[in-house]
Amino acid sequence: MENKKDGVNRRSFLKAAMASTLAAGAALTPAFLSAGRFQSDSLQVWSCGGLSEAFTKVNSLYEQRNGIQIHYTGAFAAALGKSLLGGAVTEVFAGRVLQLAQNLRTADKMLYFRPLCFTEYVIITPLGNPAGIEFIQDLARPGVRIILPLGASPPGGDAIMGILKKANIEKAVLANTIEKESCVIKMLPEIINGQGMASIVERRLTRMAQFAGKVEVLPIPETLFPSGPLTFTIGVMKYAQDRALADDYVNFICSDEAQTIFEQQGFIPATSEKGRILVEKLGVKDVYSK
Amino acid sequence: MSTQNETTKTGAFFLLKARRFVQLAMLAVLGQWSFYGIFRCPFLVPFVNCQVCPVITCWGRITSYFWGFWLFLPLSVLFVGRAFCGWLCPGGFVNQMIGKVAFAKLRVRNRLTKFALLGMGIGLLIVLFLWIGLHNPRSIVPIRIGEFWNSIRLSFEHASLFWLVRTFVVLGLVSAGLLVANLWCRFACPTGALLELFKDAAIFRVFKTSACNDCDVCLRNCEMGTRPDEANCTNCGDCMKTCPVNAIKFGRQE
Numbered sequence: 001m002e003n004k005k006d007g008v009n010r011r012s013f014l015k016a017a018m019a020s021t022l023a024a025g026a027a028l029t030p031a032f033l034s035a036g037r038f039q040s041d042s043l044q045v046w047s048c049g050g051l052s053e054a055f056t057k058v059n060s061l062y063e064q065r066n067g068i069q070i071h072y073t074g075a076f077a078a079a080l081g082k083s084l085l086g087g088a089v090t091e092v093f094a095g096r097v098l099q100l101a102q103n104l105r106t107a108d109k110m111l112y113f114r115p116l117c118f119t120e121y122v123i124i125t126p127l128g129n130p131a132g133i134e135f136i137q138d139l140a141r142p143g144v145r146i147i148l149p150l151g152a153s154p155p156g157g158d159a160i161m162g163i164l165k166k167a168n169i170e171k172a173v174l175a176n177t178i179e180k181e182s183c184v185i186k187m188l189p190e191i192i193n194g195q196g197m198a199s200i201v202e203r204r205l206t207r208m209a210q211f212a213g214k215v216e217v218l219p220i221p222e223t224l225f226p227s228g229p230l231t232f233t234i235g236v237m238k239y240a241q242d243r244a245l246a247d248d249y250v251n252f253i254c255s256d257e258a259q260t261i262f263e264q265q266g267f268i269p270a271t272s273e274k275g276r277i278l279v280e281k282l283g284v285k286d287v288y289s290k
Numbered sequence: 291m292s293t294q295n296e297t298t299k300t301g302a303f304f305l306l307k308a309r310r311f312v313q314l315a316m317l318a319v320l321g322q323w324s325f326y327g328i329f330r331c332p333f334l335v336p337f338v339n340c341q342v343c344p345v346i347t348c349w350g351r352i353t354s355y356f357w358g359f360w361l362f363l364p365l366s367v368l369f370v371g372r373a374f375c376g377w378l379c380p381g382g383f384v385n386q387m388i389g390k391v392a393f394a395k396l397r398v399r400n401r402l403t404k405f406a407l408l409g410m411g412i413g414l415l416i417v418l419f420l421w422i423g424l425h426n427p428r429s430i431v432p433i434r435i436g437e438f439w440n441s442i443r444l445s446f447e448h449a450s451l452f453w454l455v456r457t458f459v460v461l462g463l464v465s466a467g468l469l470v471a472n473l474w475c476r477f478a479c480p481t482g483a484l485l486e487l488f489k490d491a492a493i494f495r496v497f498k499t500s501a502c503n504d505c506d507v508c509l510r511n512c513e514m515g516t517r518p519d520e521a522n523c524t525n526c527g528d529c530m531k532t533c534p535v536n537a538i539k540f541g542r543q544e
Contacts, residue, residue: 049344049431049434052346052434056346056435071437073433073435073436073440073441074433074434075431075432075444075448076432076448079431083448151428182427182429183332183344186342186343186344186428188342189342
C-alpha cells in the first residue's frame with residue numbers, strides 16, 4: 001500500500017483532534033458547569049468600601065472558578081445602605097454595622113444575612129516608633145504629635161473619638177492633634193514620613209499594599225472599641241435574579257478559603273475562633289431566619 | 291529677526307492632521323483619568339492627590355500616570371510652552387470639538403477678551419487655596435470601585451455641597467463652550483493658567499516675525515482666539531498655514 005507523502009497522517013490527525021477537544025473542554029468547563037448550576041452568568045455585588053481590597057481578590061477567584069462575572073461596587077456602606085433602602089437595587093450586599101443589615105431585613109429588601117468579618121482598631125506610628133508609644137494612654141503625653149482622621153466618613157472619626165473617650169484621654173489627645181484629616185488613606189503617608197508620631201486606624205489600613213510594613217502597629221484593648229462599626233455582614237437581596245447563584249456566592253465568601261483572604265487584609269473572619277466569640281458577643285444573628 | 295529649525299508652510303496642513311491624531315491618542319491614554327478626575331475623584335481638586343486616593347480603580351493611582359504626568363508637564367513647558375493644552379490635554383480636545391459648533395467664536399481683540407483672561411487667574415487662585423490652604427479636603431464618599439453608571443449616580447447622590455458646586459461649575463463652564471468657543475480653556479482652566487505663567491521660559495515656540503502686518507487672520511483661525519506667542523497661545527501651529535505674508539514661524543526666537 002502506498003504511503004501518503006504529504007498532508008497529515010491519520011494518527012496525527014486523531015491526536016490533534018483529541019488534544020483540541022480536551023483543550024476546548026477544559027476552557028469551557030467552568031462556563032458549562034455554571035450554566036448548568038445557575039440561570040444567570042453574572043451577579044451584582046455591593047459592599048462597604050473598606051472591604052474593597054478583599055472583595056476584589058475573592059471576586060477574582062470566584063469568577064475564575066465559576067465563569068460568573070461579578071459586577072462589584074465598594075463604597076461607604078451607610079451611603080449604599082441609604083440608597084438600597086430607597087430605590088437602588090443590588091443582588092448581594094455586604095455592609096458594615098449590624099443595624100444596617102437588620103434595617104434592610106425589616107424593610108423586606110434583604111432575604112437573609114450572615115456574619116462576614118470584624119474589624120479592629122490599632123495605634124500606628126512611623127517605623128522605629130520615635131515617640132516610644134506603648135499604650136493608648138501614651139497618646140496623651142505632652143509633645144506627641146498626633147494626626148487623626150476625624151473628618152473621615154463615619155464611622156471613621158466618630159469611632160476614634162469613641163475609643164479616646166472610653167480611655168478618658170480625648171481632651172489631652174485632641175490637644176496633641178496637629179491635624180484632623182478628611183481621609184484616612186490620605187493620612188497614612190503623613191504618619192509614614194514622620195509628620196505625625198501616632199494615629200489610630202483600622203488594622204485593614206496597615207495591610208493595604210501601599211502601606212504594608214511601613215508603619216509600626218500597636219494593639220488597642222478591645223474593651224475600648226465601639227461595638228457598632230466592628231461588624232460586617234453579607235446578605236442576599238430580594239432582587240437576586242438567580243437565588244442559587246447568590247447563595248453559592250455568599251457561601252463562597254464565608255468559606256475558609258475566602259475568609260483567609262479577609263484575614264490577610266486585616267479583618268477577623270467570622271468563622272475564626274475569635275470571630276465566633278464576637279458573633280455571640282455582638283449578637284450578629286439574623287433573627288428573622290427560620 | 292528669527293529662526294532656526296523652522297517648519298515650512300507646506301507642512302502646516304499636515305501639522306493639523308498630526309495634532310488631531312495625537313489628541314485622539316491622548317484621549318485614549320489620559321481620557322479615563324480625566325473622567326475620574328471630574329466624576330469620581332473624592333477630593334475638591336482632582337489630579338493632585340492620586341497617590342493617596344481611596345478610589346482603587348482610578349488610572350492615576352493604579353498606573354504611573356500620576357508621577358509621570360507631573361514630571362512631564364514642567365518639562366513640556368520648558369521646551370514648548372503651553373503645547374500640552376493644544377496637543378495633549380483630553381479636556382482641551384473635547385473643548386475644541388465643542389467649540390466647532392459654538393454660537394460665538396469670540397476671536398477678536400477687545401477689552402472683553404482681554405479681561406476675561408483674569409478668569410484663569412481666579413481659577414488658579416481658587417485651586418491653590420483649596421489644595422494648599424485647605425489641604426484639599428475629601429468632599430464625597432469615594433466609590434472605591436464600581437460600575438460606570440452606578441458610580442456616577444452614587445457619587446452625585448451622596449456628594450457634599452462643595453463637591454456638587456465644584457463639579458457643576460466645571461461642567462457648566464465646559465458646556466458654556468457651546469456659547470463661546472473654548473470658554474473653559476481660554477478663560478477658566480487653572481492648569482492652563484499655571485502653564486501660562488511659565489510659558490515665556492519655553493525654548494521653542496510659534497512666533498510672529500517682523501513681517502507681521504497685524505491683519506489678524508491668524509487670530510480669526512485660532513481655536514484659542516489669540517495670536518502667536520501672545521496670551522493663550524498653545525503652540526498648536528494651526529495659524530502657520532493661514533498667514534498671508536508668511537510671518538509665522540516655529541523655532542527658537544532670538
